[in-house]
Amino acid sequence: MAKIIGSPSRYVQGKGEMKNLCGHAANFGKKLFVLTSVSGRKRVEPAIAEGQGDAQIVYEVFNGECCKTEINRVMEACKGAGCDVIVGIGGGKIHDTAKAAAHYLGLPVVIVPTIASTDAPCSALSVIYTDDGVFEEYLFLPASPNMVLVDTDVVSKAPERLLIAGMGDALATYFEARACQRSDAANCVGGKITMAAMALARLCYDTLLTDGINAMLAVKENICTKAVENIIEANTYLSGIGFESGGLAGAHAIHNGLTAIEETHELYHGEKVAFGTLVQLVLEHAPEDELDEVIDFCLETGLPVTLEDLGIKEVKPEQIMEVAQLAAAENDTLGNMPFEVTPEDVYAAIMGADALGRYYKGI
CATH class of the missing domain: 3.40.50.1970 (Rossmann fold)
Incomplete structure (x- = not known):
């Protein structure tokens, strides 16, 4: 291919x-x-x-x-x-x-x-x-x-929550592309991943870490700084090319499963994808320093790290299992992970991500 x-x-x-x-x-x-x-x-x-x-x-x-x-x-x-x-x-x-x-x-x-x-x-x-x-x-x-x-x-001049949601969507780009590269999966345009796509995906993540907080603070004041310009490009172009030519994996599949829970409909796409990124990292058994970096970024920007942050006040096991089953459906992108993933694995990762988020928030 x-x-x-x-x-x-x-x-x-x-x-x-x-x-x-x-x-x-x-x-x-x-x-x-x-x-x-x-x-x-x-x-x-x-x-x-x-x-x-x-x-x-x-x-x-x-x-x-x-x-x-x-x-x-x-x-x-x-x-x-x-x-x-x-x-x-x-x-x-x-x-x-x-x-x-x-x-x-x-x-x-x-x-x-x-x-x-x-x-x-x-x-x-x-x-x-x-x-x-x-x-x-x-x-x-x-x-x-x-x-x-x-x-x-x-x-x-749009509300800062929208820029932050875009950063949540962009947060998944590198990690999903990396998973697809490891599994040699096809990307969203029907081919394998180029070096350019991986470089853009990594630049997207690095730009979030470098300019995300400054951009968020500037937009709260309705001003457009260089940091805002960079994050707009990261959210729109780097993430757009990065996800499509790099491929989708766990984070977006988790987002799609979460849409089955009505309470999450109040959240933006990128807010749910951010939590999906954390779930994917738990699935991958990512290194502690990587989890620290992602969770700290989410906490500083206000992106969700727990099920409660997603609007789910009462966690029902059967409801979370429905999310897991939808995420692991054959027509979604969890199959692009570099190992086999079952609905039971996804359920455990969702609950594990929620536990991590609560731990970092001290609740």
């Missing part, structure tokens, strides 16, 4: 870049179908209008879930409007819906994050949920987005 690395055709990041969206998108189409939320439109429309020029724009409100029902609705709305390029502006579920709809319609897609809470923007992947928000499947796409545009002025 060949080594393959995937990435967007172009990645643009900088302060004030939202006003240049139409100019960049002109390379792909003249009539933009912009999928965003009501609040998202209010945040970005004035800047987009400033540089609109001759471009036509049709705005469509996202209904809140990346599910087959919403993807089909967006496709029909886009066709009805006669648009020739789809632009997803907002968070991960908007991005994944825009990517899926563009794929089925055979149209180019431009992704514009207004938050840095996930690594979804750069990937050739849509995570599909049921209408009720339970993980259903991964939709692997034939190509990454045509362009990803990040206005760091916009992203840095």
